[in-house]
Amino acid sequence: MSDEPKGEIEIIPPGEEPRRSREDAFATSRIWISSGSGEVKFVKLGPLQSMMLGVALLLFIGLCLFFLSGLLLILVPAVALLGAGAWIANALGFGPFRRLR
DSSP states (O other), X not given: OOOOOOSOOOOXXXXXXXXXXXXXXXXXXXXXXXXXXXXXXXXEEOHHHHHHHHHHHHHHHHHHHHHHHHHHHHHHHHHHHHHXXXXXXXXXXXXXXXXXX
């Protein structure tokens, strides 16, 4: 085992704020970054970085909805044509639901 310290230990008396929250009062968002060596680092995001992350997520969701709605506009006429074909086939006596005579 390694003798390297894992991090600072801070004992916070009751009623006092942690030192880290006093230093970075505005940066409370965190995001994890994997370095590929089996360790995970949590990085505090500033206000601009949080805003950029939020805008990127909204853009991604918006693009997904845009492409899904385009797919819906293609599928609705296709389903309508299939339904019309089934109705015409039934009217002409073809298909699995014809009456037995």
